[in-house]
Amino acid sequence: MWIVGGGGGRGVVVGSTTSRWLLAKWKALNSSPRVLTRYFVYFSYTHPIIHRPSRHVIWKKPVLYCSTRPPWTPNLQEDYSKRSLDDHLGYQGEIFCNRSLNMQSIEAVGFDMDYTLAQYTPETFEVLAYEGALKRLVHIGYPKQILEWKYDPSYYLRGLIIDKGRGNILKMDRHKYVKLAYHGFKPLSKAQREKLYDQEPLTPTSLHDSNYVPLDTLFSLPDAYLFSQLIQLADEHPELLNRSYSSIFDDVRRAVDICHRDGYIKDKVAIEPSYYVEKDPYLFDTLKLLKKSGRKLFLLTNSLWEYSNVLMNYLWGNPSGKYTLDWMDYFDLVIVGAAKPTFLVDQNLPLYRVDPHSGQLKNAELFDFYSDYDHLAHGKLFQGGNWRYLHHLLRVSSGSSILYVGDHMYSDILRTKSQLGWRTMLVIPELEREVNIMQQESMQRQHMEELRRLRDDLDEWLDRLESELVQATEEEQQQETSISNRMETIQAELHQAQKEYQRTKEALDIALNTYDSKFHPIWGQLFKTGYQNSYFAHQVETYACLYTSRVSNIRLVSPEIHFRCMVDYMPHDRLEEAPFRRLMRRRLRLRRQMLEEKQSVKDD
Ligand SMILES: Nc1nc2c(ncn2[C@@H]2O[C@H](COP(=O)(O)O)[C@@H](O)[C@H]2O)c(=O)[nH]1
């Protein structure tokens, strides 16, 4: 420990009574002598934070104010890995609420089917789209070698954005700033990334630019992987693939699209649904519970009737190849081939009645549709149409009395909410893994929070010291008297604090990378980019009234529940947590203690 300063009322002389008293005081304030040795303490006659009293007051009241590290900060030597893990329960099927929703105001609950009621197995289902697309690409002239390629279903996350013009995949934060960027599979350096995306007008402030394609659904992940592989091929072997990045993306998109339409994917799923789709044993119990509560239930899917019937039969529990209409008893209305999101905006789309046995379509508009005629009594299966038919058939009073549960950020959630005022629940299967890792890593998170607080405190501290130095320089110039002792002390302090700040920042970067890589080695957490919410999280927060990992979590709460959101906080609501306030509080406490101590020495 160093005690620095001049004598004669300007500081503390090393080895003097005052310094011994100060040392004793310091020890009492800091229980760990190991930590104590790292401090660098001196007396000052100005107080940079609490106030700047007039000079004669300052001279009379010396204040202990400095250390290389604010003394209330944690001990970085502590080994967090040795701390025992708190008991954690893991994800318990919670439904999270962004916007309060009283279920008593909900008259109808609707469900999307693919990736909502039916969860596909990535390792098998996504491979179908990928392999099918490879074949299509070879068919239109792509090199045959690509047929050897393999798909990695864990490589990409939804919520990422493809910059198809540049062949890049991006992760953005909630302000739409690009925080991670890869060209194909090659990471872009910070400088490269900033050059491309942080300079107006290149910042993708609007995702309506057709060059940016958001991965809004898990269906898009094979597109992203295949695109990256082709970018790599085009860069490394232009003799094999010489097309623009943008046209490569368009080819991939078209190839995957065809596989969804021509039966390449759906025929295989229909033969063996259990290989491609995970069955949720509680799904129909959940629907039953909602129906019993008096809610009208509807299915609104873009899949056509034949495929929807296959999947719903499988989810209902019929063996492969056996198709009944039992599952339809749970729904008041089924609309297939809905063509979302157009269904939600175009009021001219025609509605067809579907014969569930033959699959035949009949125009449902041949009679006066908006009369009191009970259309549902004559069959509840339809194809196409638009939201006006849906509202009419269900006889709901307004869009806000519909809760729609879906997986597609744009079609199922953003559009339904912003266009029609439907209340929304987003299904995010990834949530289970995400929350479980968060819980397992709670110690590491706590460690990061402490490091972050320390970094912010040091930053604040450095700022104070710098302004102190400026002030001291001005004083020296004005009074033409040398206060070099004090200046040297501040400079030494600044130097020490800068070193400590740098060390803390580096430790924090390492801790954050370690933490992030537990979620995904490349893209980190789904809901975060560093400390900020990711663009995906921002969309969830903005458009999904509720979100959960699977539909059957609804059975864990009452159908009459009032979902309430958490209190919103702005920075000024958390004023006391600001580093400046922490610094100020600590100083006031120290000062009070010292004065009391001094008083008691005098009294003795
Ligand atoms: N023609 C295309 N169809 C696609 C594509 N990606 C997915 N799909 C199909 O959409 C529905 C989704 O149904 P929903 O229940 O979620 O509304 C399903 O049949 C998919 O096969 C595509 O790129 N092109």
Ligand SMILES: [Mg+2]
């Ligand atoms: Mg879907």
